[in-house]
Amino acid sequence: MGSCNACCHRLPRTLLRSSPSLFPSSSSSNISIPRRIHFPFCPPKSIRNIYTSGEHFTWDDVVQFAHDDSSDVLRGYFDKVTLCNRNSEKQSEFIPFMIEGQIVGYVHNRFSLNLQRYKDVFMLLEDTSGNSNFGCHVALHPVLSSSEDRTKAVGNVIKCLGENLIPGIRNELYPVTSSFGTPEFFSLERAAAPFFGIKVYGVHMNGYVERDGEKYLWIAKRSKVKSTYPGKLDHLVAGGLPYGISCGENIVKECEEEAGIPRSISSTATAVGAVSYMDIDGYRLKRDVLFCYDLKLPEDFIPTNKDGEVESFKLVPVTHVANIIRNTQLYKENCNLVIIDFLFRHGYIKPEAFGYLKLLKSLRSGDCT
């Protein structure tokens, strides 16, 4: 904990900016490094790596950005919201996935061709609801009337489609519903969720400490061997919401596994709202809703990771975290939204900043139901 302040020497302003475009160029042409800058922690080449790959950086690299509060007040935040909501103009390429008259997801029109081979599981039906640009929707075969049958049949198709079409199979099931809290129609492999555009729910927790009236956030740095977002910055605790567990129970479970927080402390975590986004990437349509939690931790608490998913933790003043969010892409994308929500609720973003309401609204750009 103490090392945070010790190493946060003040650096000259305007080192780097995150790109305003969705797909930052891999060249370093838009990196402006003013002359006569002293780099106490890493040479310019290393900074380029931070910017372009987002993986190969150290805590020392991170803190360089923590003091840089020179950028347009809200611009860097808007960029991060945009990163989580790519290609919204391509929604029209997706066909509704309907069960029992309700939309539970969306399938890319070209991906749906892969499903048509499995006629005893998937059907392409004429759409009378007006929900589809293609005049049709994807449905399950009516013989699959129970949740168990659907889960098994769809699971078998996903296995047949294989890693080429649906990479990263985790053998972890997510509930398929029309909205949160409604009965599950069936359960779907986590890696397949974006290919079927189902709503996925998660819990994200900002763990913070208050010391002498100033707030500090615990940042996790993901393990370099994690299959997703290796080495990126993350919340102290976060996780998807699998089948059959409530948000509150899940937070307590993840607190124990990811940060070694005992139930006596984690049970005081406070539900504070939700953010949402809709991201299109090829055949993948993510419709994620993240339930946000705050946990005020004792000043002397030190997190310890137990499941090997976190490389290390660091306690950083919230004002510095805000600069890291605005100035870099070092955080796992969706964490940005939850931290921006934290910044709103704790008064770090003020109505006087131009774009306040627009940014606030953008935190629920996805279908937040």
Add this chain to the structure above:
Amino acid sequence: MGSCNACCHRLPRTLLRSSPSLFPSSSSSNISIPRRIHFPFCPPKSIRNIYTSGEHFTWDDVVQFAHDDSSDVLRGYFDKVTLCNRNSEKQSEFIPFMIEGQIVGYVHNRFSLNLQRYKDVFMLLEDTSGNSNFGCHVALHPVLSSSEDRTKAVGNVIKCLGENLIPGIRNELYPVTSSFGTPEFFSLERAAAPFFGIKVYGVHMNGYVERDGEKYLWIAKRSKVKSTYPGKLDHLVAGGLPYGISCGENIVKECEEEAGIPRSISSTATAVGAVSYMDIDGYRLKRDVLFCYDLKLPEDFIPTNKDGEVESFKLVPVTHVANIIRNTQLYKENCNLVIIDFLFRHGYIKPEAFGYLKLLKSLRSGDCT
């Protein structure tokens, strides 16, 4: 302060419910008072008055509802959101009010007939934007090109229309903009704002105290002689955002006037987000955005009203305030939204409650820009 807990004896559950309908009947037919209930504070007749008039009630009446936590978990909150968002199906009766190509408000198609007499100020123009159901929009005469000229000319029309058409003239000006923070096109009398459907912004502050780990909210009871919502419950501090003052400055000003909170304390008020609603009542279209603030007050602070708008204050446990919101209509309508937002952010409403996301979303039912 101490009197709050002293008088909060526990009462039998299920006394009264707020009506789920938009316009509660003035009869007491839907008030169900179970037999064998002891009323330590007031007789049944008084309770009927609370319910039907919303004005003639005392603090003792209020606390009766504070312990009643038996209703459907979120139902009472949804009812209050609905109260602030009436008649949305009648949006189509309104014509856009446009200045310099931007929509700044909406005018009821029949109310617009009153404006047509003032041809040197208002014009009805053909609409090419597709924004209007009537194929036209209301505009200002092009000769009125400056903010000052528009303010004066429209102000004169409002005076001519008189109290019959626009009651409650306050001689208080609100800025007319397309969205928050953009340049003002002109300034409009506050009482006329809903007749022109302009966006109106306000600041609402929840003042709270933390004692032994439990949070308490300060409730204000409005003066019985106030022209609007006399005798209703209110926030500790709230006000419209007039022309030429920032949200933060306005909070400090209102804190001093409404609750005698010195700048040394009020300057620590935290901006925490915003709520919005759209309410249609006859010719009136309210499009209000309320910036929400939290202020943690010292335990021994006692508010004192200085502008005569508040009759008295009371400190009430947040859990009891939640029950008052759910079970009654004693609060000024829009305060309900800001307090429900507080309940979300402070963990009093949890994701496990069915309808959590829907209720959260509903707090910004209006155009929150």
